[in-house]
Amino acid sequence: MSIQSAPLQGAFDHRMAVFGSDDAFVAAALPFLTEALAAPDEPPPVAIADPGRLALLRDALGGDAKSVGFVPHADWYTGSAANAVARSAGYLAENAGPGGRVHLLMEPHWAGRAGRSARETTEWIRYESLANLLFAPFATTALCAYDTRTAGPAIVDAARRAHPGTEVYEQPLRLVGELDSVPLPLPPTDAERLTAPDPGALRRWARAHGLGTADADLFATAVIEAAAAGEVTSGAATPLTEVLLWGEAPACVCELRVPDRIADPLAGFVPPHAGRPASGQGLWFTRQVCAYVDIRDGAAEGGVDGGSVIRIQYG
Structure with missing residues (x-):
């Protein structure tokens, strides 16, 4: 078992614990929750983990268990990595103490969506890395628990690069840039092309494809x-976005080739003031309702020189 120590006090405290047995999990989680219970000006800590391990924690905590929230990880991690961002941000807004102070023990659900494919793993590591930027303003303490029996060594090694204090930690911009340097698969030759992102045409295509x-x-x-987010500064009287469509339900795919360069790695991850996705929220809405959203440099992907390629997969 390895436990990463805490960084400097006063900013997002993003820790990592790696374990290979239930006893090792309890040995890592118990001091963390004990620290949380002793922290001043904090609400009760929350443990989000496998239900069996939550039961072990309750037993180990004894009478202190009544002061800890317990959430099965399948109830917390219910969708995409972007959905996990929204869930965490919403919880902090509603339940954290001053400055976002709260201790969260968080075990990804590797037997669920997070571990079902290499693609999902990439999305999760992106989330773990960007969390260092997204939650930097908050005095939240998070301990991410990684079980080598379910996550596996490759996932654990990648996750170490997203957690400050590990010997292989990479700055988020560098790590996310590395993830995004992998070219997207080429669109199929029979992809349908639209000259503009017309809502009616998109609905008809989607219904025709299941x-x-x-x-x-x-x-x-x-x-x-997503198209609106990529046409912010073009000033064109008519849309300049090209649209390609392919796939069948639920995995309907749309690729947008937009005129503006979307260089911000947090684009679509920063929660708006409104808690639920709504029209007018740009890429935040897109990330919340779609399984995958990839953004690449337009020239590198054969799109608009100086623009961006945004590829969206609905399901």
Whole structure:
């Protein structure tokens, strides 16, 4: 078992514990929760983990268990990495103490979505890395628990690079840039092309390719929101975005080639003031309702020189 020590006090405290047995998990989690219970001006800590390990923690805490929140990790991690950002941000807004003070023990659900493919693992590592920027303003203390029996050594090694204080930690911009340097697969030759992101045409295409009415509406809105984010400064009287569509439900894909360069790695990850996704929230809406959103340099991907390629997969 290894436990990464805490960084300087006063900023987001992003720790990591690696374990290979339930006893090692308790040995890492118990001091963390004990520290939380002794912290002044903090609400009760929350442990988000495998239900069996939560039961072990309750036993180990004894009477202190009544002062700790327990959440099965399948109830917390219910969607994409972007959904996990929203869940964490919403919890801090509603429950954290002054400055975002709260202790969160967080075990990803590797038997669920997070561990089902290399693609999902990449998204999760991106989330772990960007969390250092997203939650930097908060005095939140998070201990991310990685079980080598379910996560595996490759995932654990990648996660170490996203946690400050480990010997292999990489700055978020460097790590995310590395993840995004992998070229996207080429669109199929039979992809349908639209000259502009027209909502009606997008809905019709989505329904023709297997999405129900409600999902087709969400898909079309997600595409329109992403296109708007990529046409901020062009000043064009008419849209300059190219649209490619392919795939069948639930994995309907849209690739947008937009005129503006989207260089901010946090684009679409920063929560708006409104807690729930709504029209007008740009890439935040798109990331919340879609399984995957990839943003690449337009020239590198054969798109608009100086612009960006945004690839969206709905399901």
